[in-house]
Amino acid sequence: MPTDVERWKSEVYGNEIREHLYEFAEEGWESIPEDEHDAWFERFKWWGLYHQRNGQESYFMMRIGTPNGVLEPGQLRVVGEIADEYARGPGTNPIFGDAYADWTTRQSIQLHWIRIEDVPEIFEKLEENGMSTQQACGDSWRNIVGNPVAGKDAQEVVDAWPVIHELNETFKGDEDHSNLPRKWKVSVTGSADGSGQGDINDLAFEPAYKEVDGEEQVGFNVRVGGGLARNEERFARDIDVWVPPENVSDVAGGLSALFRDNGDRENRYNARIKFLVDEWGPEKVRNTLQEEYVDFELETAGRDVREEYTYNAGNGGRNDLIGVHEQKDGNYFVGLNVLVGRMGADDVLELADIAEEYGSGEVRLSQRQNVIVTDVPEEDLDALLEEDLLDHYSPDPSPFMRGSVACTGTEFCSLSIVETKNRQVRYARWLKENVDLPDDIDQFHIHLSGCTASCAQPQIADISLRGMKTRKDGEPVEALDIGLGGGLGEEPEFARWVTQRVPVDEVPGAISNLIGRFAENREDGENFREFVGRHDDDELDEYVEPEETDYEDPMMHNTKMTWYPYSDDDDMDSSPAPAYPDDTPMSADD
Amino acid sequence: MVVALRILDDGAWVSVNDDRKVSVSELWRFPGREFCRCDLTDMVVEGFVDVGVDGRTVEVRAYGQCIACGESATTKWMPVGRIVDGAFRHIDREGVLRPVIGQ
Numbered sequence A: 001m002p003t004d005v006e007r008w009k010s011e012v013y014g015n016e017i018r019e020h021l022y023e024f025a026e027e028g029w030e031s032i033p034e035d036e037h038d039a040w041f042e043r044f045k046w047w048g049l050y051h052q053r054n055g056q057e058s059y060f061m062m063r064i065g066t067p068n069g070v071l072e073p074g075q076l077r078v079v080g081e082i083a084d085e086y087a088r089g090p091g092t093n094p095i096f097g098d099a100y101a102d103w104t105t106r107q108s109i110q111l112h113w114i115r116i117e118d119v120p121e122i123f124e125k126l127e128e129n130g131m132s133t134q135q136a137c138g139d140s141w142r143n144i145v146g147n148p149v150a151g152k153d154a155q156e157v158v159d160a161w162p163v164i165h166e167l168n169e170t171f172k173g174d175e176d177h178s179n180l181p182r183k184w185k186v187s188v189t190g191s192a193d194g195s196g197q198g199d200i201n202d203l204a205f206e207p208a209y210k211e212v213d214g215e216e217q218v219g220f221n222v223r224v225g226g227g228l229a230r231n232e233e234r235f236a237r238d239i240d241v242w243v244p245p246e247n248v249s250d251v252a253g254g255l256s257a258l259f260r261d262n263g264d265r266e267n268r269y270n271a272r273i274k275f276l277v278d279e280w281g282p283e284k285v286r287n288t289l290q291e292e293y294v295d296f297e298l299e300t301a302g303r304d305v306r307e308e309y310t311y312n313a314g315n316g317g318r319n320d321l322i323g324v325h326e327q328k329d330g331n332y333f334v335g336l337n338v339l340v341g342r343m344g345a346d347d348v349l350e351l352a353d354i355a356e357e358y359g360s361g362e363v364r365l366s367q368r369q370n371v372i373v374t375d376v377p378e379e380d381l382d383a384l385l386e387e388d389l390l391d392h393y394s395p396d397p398s399p400f401m402r403g404s405v406a407c408t409g410t411e412f413c414s415l416s417i418v419e420t421k422n423r424q425v426r427y428a429r430w431l432k433e434n435v436d437l438p439d440d441i442d443q444f445h446i447h448l449s450g451c452t453a454s455c456a457q458p459q460i461a462d463i464s465l466r467g468m469k470t471r472k473d474g475e476p477v478e479a480l481d482i483g484l485g486g487g488l489g490e491e492p493e494f495a496r497w498v499t500q501r502v503p504v505d506e507v508p509g510a511i512s513n514l515i516g517r518f519a520e521n522r523e524d525g526e527n528f529r530e531f532v533g534r535h536d537d538d539e540l541d542e543y544v545e546p547e548e549t550d551y552e553d554p555m556m557h558n559t560k561m562t563w564y565p566y567s568d569d570d571d572m573d574s575s576p577a578p579a580y581p582d583d584t585p586m587s588a589d590d
Numbered sequence B: 001m002v003v004a005l006r007i008l009d010d011g012a013w014v015s016v017n018d019d020r021k022v023s024v025s026e027l028w029r030f031p032g033r034e035f036c037r038c039d040l041t042d043m044v045v046e047g048f049v050d051v052g053v054d055g056r057t058v059e060v061r062a063y064g065q066c067i068a069c070g071e072s073a074t075t076k077w078m079p080v081g082r083i084v085d086g087a088f089r090h091i092d093r094e095g096v097l098r099p100v101i102g103q
C-alpha cells in the first residue's frame, strides 16, 4: 500500500504547490483546512518550508538553497534583510537574539519563525535577486553541494561551478525529477581537497583523470548511495564510471531517474538510494544506468585524487576553508569561522558591507557552516583582517571554535531529542578556556546532532555527539552518546560510538579527560583519529570518563517538552502558537 | 467517527487528526522484561513504528533504547491516549505505562 505521503504527493506535488501556498498566504494560517495539515505541511517542504515543532504551530523554518553555497554579489544583503524583517517570532534566543540566519552543513540557509502570510513577499524578494527555496526540502533534488570556492581555488583539478550551475538549472523544477521516492542529495567537487564531501551524499562526482582517445582528460568519477541518517550510515559506493564535464547532466539525470523508478515508495525508511545500492550492488546500478538511462557508452572510472583529500580528514592540510588562501587569479579568499553556523541579522548585513568593500561582494558558504569572503586583492587583506566583525567571526579561531558544528535541535526541530546549537556554543567556549590540545594539533572537530538524522554530520568528526536521554539522581536529563575517530579523506571512517548516555553537564569533563589521555598516550606526531584507530572501544570508553566540572548546563531538563526552551515561561501550555502574524496567540479569541 | 492516525517525519511523531500528539524524546517506563532484562524498562522514544486504535485506545509501537541497561528494541503495542468524543486525550505517560496484553 502506498504511504500517506506518496498519496499526497500523487494528488498535488512539485511546482503546483506554490499556487496553494499563495492562496493560504492570502487568506491566512487559519485557511489551511485543519484536517489537511499533515498533507499540506508535507507538501510545503518541496518549497523549502518545514513546519516548526509542536508548541510552535503556524511558524515555519524556511530553507534557501544556494547551489554550492555561492551567494552572488548583493545576495547576502538580501538574506540579511529578509532575516531581519521576517525571521522574528515570539521567542528570543539568549545567545543569538531575535533575528538570525543559519548556514547549514549542506551550504544552504535556514531562517526560523517564518509566517505563511509573509511567504509570497519573501519569495518575490528572493527571486528578484536570483535566489529560491524551491526543492530545498522534500523528495527531490536538494541543494547541490561542492567545494564552495570552485572556480577560484588554487587546488582545483577541474572547475565544478559551471557543472553545478547547469545541474541546478536543469533539475530545479523539472517535472520528471520533482517527485522522487525520497530526498536526492548531490555533490560535485572539482578540487583535490575533498571539500565537496561527496562520500556522504546520494550521488557524488569527484575529480578524476581519464585517458580518452589517447589523451588524458579531466572529469569526474561517480559514486552513489552515501548518507548518514537513521543509524544506517553509508559511504557512497564506486560504480566504476568516469564522465567528462559535458556529460555530467546526462549521467546525473539518468541516476535520478533510476532512483525515481526503482526506489522504495512503500516504505520511507527504506527509500533512500543507499538501500537500493545495498540491495543491487554497484555493478547492477552501473548496468541498469547503462542499459536503460543513458544513450552513450559509459567510460570506466578514471584515476582519482582521493589520496590528496584533506577536508574533514584530521590529518593536517586543509581540514576546512578558514583563514586566508590564495586564489588562482592572485586574489585571496578569507574563510571566517561562524560558531555553529548561526549569525545575527545585523552581522549578516555587516558582512555584506565588508564583502563589498574588500572583495567582489560575493560570499560563499562551506559544509562546516562557515562563510568565505572571496576575491580580496592582496593589498586589501590587512584592512579586511582589522575589521571588528572579524573579532567575532575569526579567520584564525581556537580549534574548539573552529571545529564546532551543530544542528537545529529542540529549539525548532520536531525530530530532536536534545538542545544543540546553544549547547555547542557553551561547550566550545568552555573547552577553549579550560582544555589544551597538544601544540601540534590545530584541528579538532566536535559535531553535535540532536537525533540520529545526523544533520550535523557527527559520524565524520573527531568527537561525535548525538542526542539521548538518561536519568541523573532519578531525574530525566538530556544526555549525549559519544563517538570517536570519524573523518573523511582517502579512506573515510565513521565514528565508533564508545560511550553512551553521558548527562550533558558531564560531557565537557569527558572531552577534557579524553584529550588529556590522548596527550599523554599518543605516539609521536599521531593525530586524534589515528590514536582512536589503534584502540578498541573498551579502552576508549575508559579514556572518556564523564565528570562534572565548573561547566553548568542550564538546559538539563526535557527541552523538547517546552514550547521554546529559552522562554521565561517555557511551559508547553504557555505557548503563544498558533499565532496571528503579529505573534498574538489565536487562543486569545476564546 | 473516523480518526486519522499517522506517523510522520521518519517516525518523529504521531499525528492524530492532523495534530502532533506524541513525539520522540519522551521517556517511558514499563514492566515486562520483554523489551530488555530490566524489571522496569526506562526507554527513550527514538522513533514510532506503528500506530493503531483498539476500541477507543490509541496505541503505538515505538523504537527506543532502555537507559538503564542500554538495550535497543521496538516495543509491543503501548497505549498513549484515548479517543473521547472524537478528540484525543493523553494517557499519563510519565507514570508507568502498561503494555497492551494478549498480542
Ligand code: HEM
Pocket: A050, A051, A052, A053, A061, A104, A105, A106, A107, A108, A110, A185, A200, A227, A228, A229, A407, A408, A412, A413, A414, A415, A453, A454, A455, A456, B009, B010
Ligand atoms: C521530516 C523532517 C525532517 C527530517 C526527516 C530531517 C532529516 C534530515 C537529514 C537526514 C538531514 C541530513 C543528513 C544526511 O546527509 O542524510 C537533514 C539536514 C538538516 N535538517 Fe533536517 N530533518 C527534518 C526536519 C528538520 C527540521 C524541522 C529542521 C529545523 C527546523 C531541520 C534542520 C536540518 C538541518 C539544519 C540540516 C542540515 C543542513 C541541510 O541539510 O541543508 N530538519 N535533515
Ligand code: SF4
Pocket: A407, A408, A409, A410, A413, A414, A415, A416, A417, A449, A450, A451, A452, A453, A454, A455, A456
Ligand atoms: S539532527 Fe535531528 S535534531 Fe538535529 S536538525 Fe536534524 S533532524 Fe533535527
